[in-house]
Structures are given as structure tokens and as C-alpha cells.
Amino acid sequence: MPRFAFTLALLLVACGDGPADTCSTAADCAGGERCVDGTCVPGVDGGTSERDAAPDDDAGGGCPSAILCGSPPACCAGGQECIDGACLAACESGVRCGADLATCCGGGQVCVSDVCADVGGPCTDSYDCPEGAFCEPTLERCLPQFDPVTCRVEPTFETFEPTIEWSVESATEHPSFDQAIVMPAVMDLDGDRVPEVVQSFFEPGGTECRGVIRALRGGTGEILWSVRDVDGEQVSGCPTHALADLDGDGTPEIVTMRTDGRILALRADGSLFWLSTRSDGSPYSVGDWRTFANAAVAIADLDADGAPEVVIGAVVVDAMGVLRWERDARTLEGDNDGYVGGLPVVADIDLDGTPEVVTGRRAYENDGTQRWLAATTDGYPAVGNFDDDPQPEVVLVTQGNVYLLDGLDGAIDWGPIAIPGGGRGGPPTVADFDGDGRPEIGVAGGSSYSVYDPDGPSPVRWSQATRDQSSNATGSAVFDFEGDGAAEVVYADECHLRAYRGDDGTVLFEVESSSGTQHEYPVVADVDGDGNSELLVVANDNNTRIGDGCRATYPGWAGERHGLFVYGDASDRWVRTRRVWNQHTYHVTNVSPAGAVPSAELDNWSTTGLNNYRQNVQGEGVFNAPDLTIVGLEVSLVGCPGTVRLRARVGNEGNLGVAAGVPVTFRRGTMAAPGDVLGTVTTTVPLLPGASTVVELDAALEGDAPFAFLATVDDDGAGAGLTVECDEDDNEADIDGVDCDILF
Numbered sequence: 118m119p120r121f122a123f124t125l126a127l128l129l130v131a132c133g134d135g136p137a138d139t140c141s142t143a144a145d146c147a148g149g150e151r152c153v154d155g156t157c158v159p160g161v162d163g164g165t166s167e168r169d170a171a172p173d174d175d176a177g178g179g180c181p182s183a184i185l186c187g188s189p190p191a192c193c194a195g196g197q198e199c200i201d202g203a204c205l206a207a208c209e210s211g212v213r214c215g216a217d218l219a220t221c222c223g224g225g226q227v228c229v230s231d232v233c234a235d236v237g238g239p240c241t242d243s244y245d246c247p248e249g250a251f252c253e254p255t256l257e258r259c260l261p262q263f264d265p266v267t268c269r270v271e272p273t274f275e276t277f278e279p280t281i282e283w284s285v286e287s288a289t290e291h292p293s294f295d296q297a298i299v300m301p302a303v304m305d306l307d308g309d310r311v312p313e314v315v316q317s318f319f320e321p322g323g324t325e326c327r328g329v330i331r332a333l334r335g336g337t338g339e340i341l342w343s344v345r346d347v348d349g350e351q352v353s354g355c356p357t358h359a360l361a362d363l364d365g366d367g368t369p370e371i372v373t374m375r376t377d378g379r380i381l382a383l384r385a386d387g388s389l390f391w392l393s394t395r396s397d398g399s400p401y402s403v404g405d406w407r408t409f410a411n412a413a414v415a416i417a418d419l420d421a422d423g424a425p426e427v428v429i430g431a432v433v434v435d436a437m438g439v440l441r442w443e444r445d446a447r448t449l450e451g452d453n454d455g456y457v458g459g460l461p462v463v464a465d466i467d468l469d470g471t472p473e474v475v476t477g478r479r480a481y482e483n484d485g486t487q488r489w490l491a492a493t494t495d496g497y498p499a500v501g502n503f504d505d506d507p508q509p510e511v512v513l514v515t516q517g518n519v520y521l522l523d524g525l526d527g528a529i530d531w532g533p534i535a536i537p538g539g540g541r542g543g544p545p546t547v548a549d550f551d552g553d554g555r556p557e558i559g560v561a562g563g564s565s566y567s568v569y570d571p572d573g574p575s576p577v578r579w580s581q582a583t584r585d586q587s588s589n590a591t592g593s594a595v596f597d598f599e600g601d602g603a604a605e606v607v608y609a610d611e612c613h614l615r616a617y618r619g620d621d622g623t624v625l626f627e628v629e630s631s632s633g634t635q636h637e638y639p640v641v642a643d644v645d646g647d648g649n650s651e652l653l654v655v656a657n658d659n660n661t662r663i664g665d666g667c668r669a670t671y672p673g674w675a676g677e678r679h680g681l682f683v684y685g686d687a688s689d690r691w692v693r694t695r696r697v698w699n700q701h702t703y704h705v706t707n708v709s710p711a712g713a714v715p716s717a718e719l720d721n722w723s724t725t726g727l728n729n730y731r732q733n734v735q736g737e738g739v740f741n742a743p744d745l746t747i748v749g750l751e752v753s754l755v756g757c758p759g760t761v762r763l764r765a766r767v768g769n770e771g772n773l774g775v776a777a778g779v780p781v782t783f784r785r786g787t788m789a790a791p792g793d794v795l796g797t798v799t800t801t802v803p804l805l806p807g808a809s810t811v812v813e814l815d816a817a818l819e820g821d822a823p824f825a826f827l828a829t830v831d832d833d834g835a836g837a838g839l840t841v842e843c844d845e846d847d848n849e850a851d852i853d854g855v856d857c858d859i860l861f
Contacts, residue, residue, distance in 0.1 A: 477513065549603070
């Protein structure tokens with residue numbers, strides 16, 4: 118076959134006296150020579166290559182092809198290859214399918230559930246793919262999901278073991294800015310398929326709202342750039358920034374605010390993109406930092422024109438920073454109990470095909486016309502569907518109470534439910550905490566983190582004691598670290614970072630960590646692109662009162678620290694997730710990993726596997742696994758009697774691809790009696806489901822015939838592998854009874 122032609126020619130030349138003449142067939146060559154790639158070379162009689170030579174007893178050879186397969190070895194005919202110990206017609210694509218591997222798929226296809234299937238479009242995660250497909254991470258293309266998933270690996274969890282993968286606690290540029298109290302945002306800024314983290318920092322002893330914003334490399338925490346002053350005014354360290362591609366050039370921008378109240382967009386390299394203006398070009402400001410101190414930026418396409426808008430409270434500017442509309446309260450709208458700065462939500466809450474802006478107790482049409490005003494005080498919203506109709510509800514946390522409001526008119530459907538232990542309450546999280554297929558609500562207060570179940574026998578499903586006596590306005594994030602269908606909660610108060618089991622609130626891990634608290638919360642994303650999720654949390658220690666309070670509540674507490682900390686599982690068991698978390702009101706359908714904002718956003722609550730808010734997810738294919746095998750081991754006898762060439766066809770019979778670089782070790786002997794290592798080679802191409810590739814090794818013949826050889830995939834020569842597979846017991850193949858006399 119063509120992929121072997123060059124190496125076969127070299128091998129055959131090495132076995133004789135060198136090439137003679139050019140040829141088309143063996144008839145053009147002298148006796149005892151063969152025609153290989155147009156050149157006469159010494160070798161066994163007959164044929165145009167080792168692959169297409171047909172057995173011909175009259176030619177004087179017992180195995181004219183010189184290819185042996187199986188135990189006891191059989192001679193393959195020209196145009197055949199060794200598959201599971203039998204000679205089968207060669208498969209040019211290398212992708213075999215069907216229970217007997219007899220079906221050869223077309224070029225560019227994969228084998229899905231024993232059927233040849235086409236490869237889909239490019240993707241970063243499964244939400245880039247159509248329903249029923251998953252994002253194959255090796256190829257980063259959409260593949261049909263296997264049905265059933267026959268090759269899967271599910272992690273087992275006896276304990277949670279978070280470990281710090283990297284942290285940023287200081288910097289050489291603006292080194293005094295080392296405190297973090299704003300949620301980190303995650304997105305790939307430079308197009309290398311590995312995310313960056315954008316984080317605001319402030320100085321100890323100064324106001325939190327005079328800050329520095331930095332971009333950090335997601336794999337290492339290396340600071341790529343740091344911006345403090347923009348056009349003569351300092352960046353504010355208080356508002357929660359947002360990331361998205363505003364101008365459609367394929368590169369995200371960062372939207373935040375200056376201390377003078379002008380909305381600010383930076384390019385991915387940290388340079389200025391725009392400052393907010395009115396339609397006449399004059400500067401637009403929402404007021405000084407005291408009017409937006411704890412606000413958050415949201416980005417969505419309000420008018421389906423392909424250019425997203427920026428929303429802060431009841432202020433909307435377009436993709437170039439020009440004011441579209443504002444209400445009188447501006448960024449103050451959505452305050453909870455005087456904690457200035459709102460957290461607006463954008464969603465089509467009335468199902469009319471056009472999104473609304475929900476600032477808290479108010480909902481506005483996309484042009485700023487008020488749609489409804491709920492009979493509650495103002496507060497923090499989220500969106501989910503909590504009943505059997507298609508209409509979503511708005512979760513509202515306000516002044517120590519939790520409500521469900523009808524999305525159509527703002528009527529109170531459920532509540533008020535008091536937050537255990539009091540406090541104003543932080544922004545709500547919506548998720549299926551208990552795995553029952555219906556969403557619940559998670560809210561932090563001054564002295565508790567609690568989960569509320571509008572569909573349960575009691576409105577409070579569980580509550581755990583916490584300490585947040587400063588803001589009582591912190592948020593939380595949800596992620597199913599185990600992939601078992603029930604979400605875990607990650608929450609950081611003044612003294613600890615904790616994870617809780619979703620169904621009963623059991624503390625899964627606890628890390629001492631200090632914060633004066635604002636609206637921040639930990640986020641979960643695949644921040645380094647390694648296929649496992651990470652947990653990001655901020656910390657600050659500029660307020661000594663916080664540390665004193667933590668020690669008073671938790672004797673022996675010593676958790677003062679500052680900066681950004683990234684945790685992973687010590688054994689890499691946390692399942693994969695998306696490589697993005699772009700804004701405070703993040704939900705899966707609001708943005709792509711590359712920052713693209715949909716012109717017509719899918720309703721998160723009606724999308725299969727979602728109906729959540731402030732939760733990251735896995736999508737299809739989370740437990741798909743590869744299954745590496747030695748599909749066939751054949752021996753070329755053309756080097757006899759001094760050497761043979763061993764050819765192992767490495768295949769992937771699993772449901773997930775593997776990258777190039779898989780080690781394959783050849784040994785003397787058999788599976789029952791392995792002998793000395795002959796050598797280790799590695800694959801050079803990725804292996805998608807059903808695909809195979811050939812690796813080769815020359816072996817000297819030592820001792821008396823017959824000989825036996827063994828090949829093991831995912832074996833570095835010392836018995837150690839690199840790939841997690843669904844079946845580790847099918848990685849070997851052997852061939853016994855090899856004898857050069859078979860040639861004659």
C-alpha cells in the first residue's frame with residue numbers, strides 16, 4: 118500500500134545487492150528480483166510489491182507476498198492485511214467498522230456504533246454541535262454520539278482532593294495591586310485553543326474601585342498584560358467585567374468601567390477599543406464609582422442584528438460603546454438593600470422571539486420600554502423553568518427573601534421565602550442539585566448557604582452555616598464534578614472556599630480562604646484546555662476585621678491570602694467542561710468558547726441538559742473513552758534469514774479519539790510467555806473511533822526457528838501506559854511459529 122512503499126523499498130534494497138533497472142511489473146526485472154515502486158530490487162519472486170503479490174507456487178515460493186499473519190502463521194495474499202489474526206482485504210482509509218471489522222469506511226469517516234459516519238463541523242465543546250452529537254476533543258470536530266456508549270470511563274470519588282494548579286499573588290507591573298474581589302472571567306483571547314483568565318485587582322488600603330485589570334495565561338497564570346490607566350483615568354476594580362467578540366472579527370473584547378463611570382472596552386491585547394459615548398460623540402458616563410461599585414456587565418444581542426449590546430443595570434450601549442437607552446436609575450437599578458450596582462439578565466422571558474432585559478424587579482423590552490414591575494423590592498435575578506409550561510420564571514433575591522416571578526408579567530408565583538440566618542442574599546444559582554430532573558435554587562446569605570426547592574415538600578431543601586457578615590451578597594457556581602447527574606455547589610464566604618453535595622449539602626471539601634466579599638463567586642471551566650475542569654477563586658486580605666472574625670468563629674483559622682487561585686483535582690478526575698465563563702450572568706447558551714454572541718440565543722431553560730443559571734456543564738460525550746488495540750500483528754520475511762520486520766496495526770475500537778504519540782512496545786515471545794523487549798515506537802497520527810495506523814520495527818532473528826513476537830499498545834517498555842481506556846485487557850497481540858522456511 119502507498120503508506121508503506123518508501124520503507125519497503127529501503128528494506129528490500131538492504132536485503133540484496135541493490136536496485137537494477139526501472140520496471141512496471143516483475144516481468145521487467147531479472148530472475149529473483151521484484152518490482153517495487155518502479156524499481157527492480159532483490160527479494161522473493163513475483164508481484165509488484167509485498168502487498169499485491171499473489172501466491173504462486175509455480176514461481177517457486179511458498180509465500181510470495183512474504184507477509185505472515187496469525188498463529189500458526191498463514192501467508193497473506195497481495196492486497197491483504199492482517200486483522201485479528203486473519204488475512205483480510207486491505208482498507209485504504211484505515212477505518213474499519215462492524216462487529217467483524219470487515220467494513221472499510223470511506224476517507225474522512227469514523228466508525229460510530231458499528232456504522233461508518235461522516236465527521237461534522239469544527240467545535241470547542243459539545244454545545245457547538247447539533248443535538249445528538251459530541252465534540253471529539255482530539256480532532257475538535259463534531260461526531261454523532263454513540264448509542265449506546267459501549268466504551269466509557271466514569272471517575273470514582275471517595276473523597277474530593279483539590280490541589281492548587283497555579284496562583285497569582287503578586288505581579289512585577291503595578292505590584293501593589295494584589296487583592297482580588299471580582300469574579301474571574303475565562304475565554305480564549307488569542308485563538309490558540311487554550312483560554313486566558315481576565316481578572317481585576319486592587320491595592321490593600323485603597324478603595325476596591327481603583328484597580329488594575331490583567332490577562333493571565335490559563336495554563337500557567339503567566340501575566341500577559343496589565344492595564345491600570347486608560348486615557349487618563351483609572352480602571353475600576355469593582356464591577357464584574359465581561360468578555361465577548363463585539364465587532365465580529367473572531368477575537369474577544371473585555372468590557373469593564375473606569376472610575377469616572379465611562380464604560381470601557383479593551384481589545385484582547387489590552388489596548389483600548391472604545392470608551393462609551395452618546396450618539397453625538399460626547400462622552401457618556403453613568404456617574405462616579407459610587408453609583409456602580411458592585412455592578413456587573415452583561416453582553417447579549419438585543420435586536421438580532423449580529424452586533425451584541427452591552428448591558429449594565431438599566432443602561433444599554435451598542436457594540437461600539439454608543440448609548441442606546443438608559444432608565445433614570447441607570448446602574449443603580451437592581452440594587453439589593455442598598456448594595457449599589459445591579460446584575461442584569463437578558464432572556465426572552467415572554468417567548469415573543471425578542472429578548473428582554475431583567476434588571477431585578479423590572480423587565481424591559483429590548484428598546485427600553487418597561488414590560489413589568491414586580492410587587493417586590495429590588496434585587497438580583499436569574500432565569501429558569503420551574504414548572505411544566507414553556508414559560509420561564511425569574512428568580513429574584515431581595516432583602517433576605519427568595520421569589521419566583523412569572524416571566525410574562527412579573528406576578529409572584531412563589532415566595533417570599535426567608536433566607537435562613539438572614540442577610541440581604543446574593544445572586545441566585547439555578548441547577549438540578551439533587552438529580553431529580555427539575556431545577557432548584559441556591560442562594561447565600563449572611564450566615565448560611567441554602568438550596569430552595571419550589572417543587573419540594575419544604576421550600577428549603579438544605580442549609581449549611583457560613584460566615585459573610587460584610588456584604589452577604591456573594592454568589593455561587595454549580596458544577597457536576599462527578600458527572601453523575603447531580604450538581605455540586607462551590608461557594609466562598611469570608612473564611613472558606615467550600616464544595617457541597619447538591620442533594621443534601623454535605624461538605625465535600627473546605628479550604629481556608631479570606632475575602633471581604635462583594636458579588637464574587639468561584640467559577641468552573643477547563644481553564645488550561647487539558648480536558649479536565651478547574652475551579653477558580655479570588656481572595657483578599659486587606660481587611661483585618663475579616664480575619665479577626667474568621668478566627669473568632671473558627672479557632673485556629675489561618676486563611677489570610679490574596680490573589681487568584683486555580684484548583685484542579687489531584688487525580689484529574691473532575692470531568693471535562695467548557696473552556697469559557699464570560700460574565701456574571703453566565704449561562705451556557707449565551708456565548709461560544711471563542712466569544713461569539715448568538716444573534717438569536719437559544720433559551721437555556723428549554724435546551725436539552727440545561728435549564729440552569731451560573732452552572733457549567735459537560736455536554737454529550739463526557740464519559741466516552743478510547744479502546745486501543747493491536748488490530749493485527751504481521752511479520753514481513755523479506756529480511757530473512759537475518760531479520761524480519763514486525764508490523765503492528767494499532768486501532769481504536771472505542772468511542773473517543775486519542776492523540777498521536779501512543780507508545781507501542783515489541784517483545785520476543787507470546788502473550789502467555791513474554792520475552793525481552795525489542796524496542797518501542799510511537800504512533801504519529803491521531804486515532805479516531807474505528808481508525809488504525811501501522812507502526813514498524815526490525816527485529817534480528819536469534820536462535821533457532823520457529824520464532825514468536827508480541828506487540829503491546831500503550832506500553833512504554835516498562836509496562837506503563839499513558840491513555841485511560843475502557844478496556845485495558847485487549848492491548849496485546851502475538852504471532853507464533855515464524856520461520857523463514859515458509860518462504861520456500
